[in-house]
Amino acid sequence: MELQDAINRRHSVRQFTDQPVGKQTITKIVELAQRAPSWVNSQPWQVYCATGKALQAIKDAYREQDATGNHGNPDLAVMSREDWDSQAQANMKQWRHEIVHHFADFDEAHAKMTQASESLYDSPVILYITIPQNTPDWSIFDAGLFAENLMLVATAEGLGTIPTYNSVRFPAILHRVLGVPENERFIVGVSLGYPAKTTINTYRSARQPIEETLHFKN
Template sequence: MEFEDTVNQRHSIRNYSDKKVDPDIIRKIVEIAQKSPSWVDSQPTKVYVAKGKALDNIRTAYQKNDQAKIKSQPDLPVMHREDWNERTQENMQQWRHEIVHHFDDFDQAHTQMTGASVNLYHAPVILFITIPKNSSQWSIFDAGLFSQTLMLAAKNEGLDTIPNYTSVRFPDVVRKEISIPDDETLVVGVALGYASDQTINSFESSRKPVADILKSDN
């Protein structure tokens, strides 16, 4: 696949089929992601694969926590949307507007988006990305580079992805099921698999014009 095609065709998939993912392909895309740049060659990122019974247990535990209204406890701090700066809030509002327009019905959009999140997108695999707790804050940037390369490599192999906060809201649950050590920060989960034919997967958010973000004196 041509590079631009890979970038343009990758978008967040929120509902997956039950088609299994070949472990050899997972190994291949992780190996490709290892080519990502890393500050002072620290290579802080690790990848933990959750699938099958382990992932089912994580999904069930998350649903129970949500039903019990247990507050999320992610390793990385989050902030309320209203506390973000004005520019990013405008982008988030535009995203919501596009979703409603895409589905033509707010309740339908909300139901599908919420259902996808609660069920961890029905993904057959989630790749959990970690970095050491005692590493530099720059390691988060390394994890981001790694994750993006991972997702592009997956798309190149015909797989779909969505990087998501949803799957890392309760780190203790994840650590219990796939043995992530306490001295590693759970940064993000990347759902991996093959898109189902659900309408929710046809949604793609827009991007601001390049002129809005590219600033030059020339």
Template structure:
């Protein structure tokens, strides 16, 4: 798929079919994405590929905590609730667009929208996290684009890392590391309305200033 088209067409997928993603395909995505740029080529990311019973155990525990409203404890400082304009308005627009199409769909398919695989991204806890998380973001975008180019879907999820103690208990390689995001990965259910609602972007005039 042509790069610019992949960038424009990718969207967050929040309902997946039950089809698995072969390990070989996941390796292909990560093989491409490991070429992402990073601060002084430090490549601070580690990817924890979670599937099967381990994913089911994590999803079950996270869903139980969400149901009983256990306070979230992200490893990275979460955004403050008082978003400056126009960011707050954009969040409201997203919520309104989703509300019309998602009634019951997330609850019906679980926290990870039925994805057969979630990639959890971590950084060493000794790192200052701001630029390290920036680097992880570049790597994650590459994963999402490489997946999209192969007809796969992704959803980057902060929500997936809201209870990192649950993840560390299941993933021993993540001890001593901070969770940045999870990325749900699978075959998109293209009939599901949640995967088709319109999303917009700010115009260039809103985003760009020129200096000469």
């Protein structure tokens, strides 16, 4: 697949089939993602691939927490929407409006979004990306480059992905189930698998007009 096709085709998949993804394919995806640039080639990322019983244990433990009303405490701080820059706030508001109107009505949208989120999108794989606690902000940037590489390669392999904050809300559970050392912090979980043919997966998010993003100065 051409790079431009992969970029255009990648989108967040919020419902996966239960078709498994082979270990060889996952290895190929992560190996190619490793070509991402990083500060002085520090390559700060680690990847923990949760599948099968480990992933089920994570999903069960998350559900238990959700049932108690605990929203989690991710390693990267979450900021209230009202505190974001106004343009980012407007973009988030537009996204929310569009995805809700993609469904027949608000109740259906709410039900499907909640179900997707609570089941961690039913993906057969989540690739958890960590970096050491002891790293500068630059490593978060590097992990982002790595994650995008990973999602583009997965797209080229005919797979669907979604990067989520949702999957890293409870780091203590992830450390325990995945055996991740305490000195690593969870940046994002990338759900991976084959997209289900559902309404939620036909939504495509908008982007700002290029003139509002690209500023030429002569």
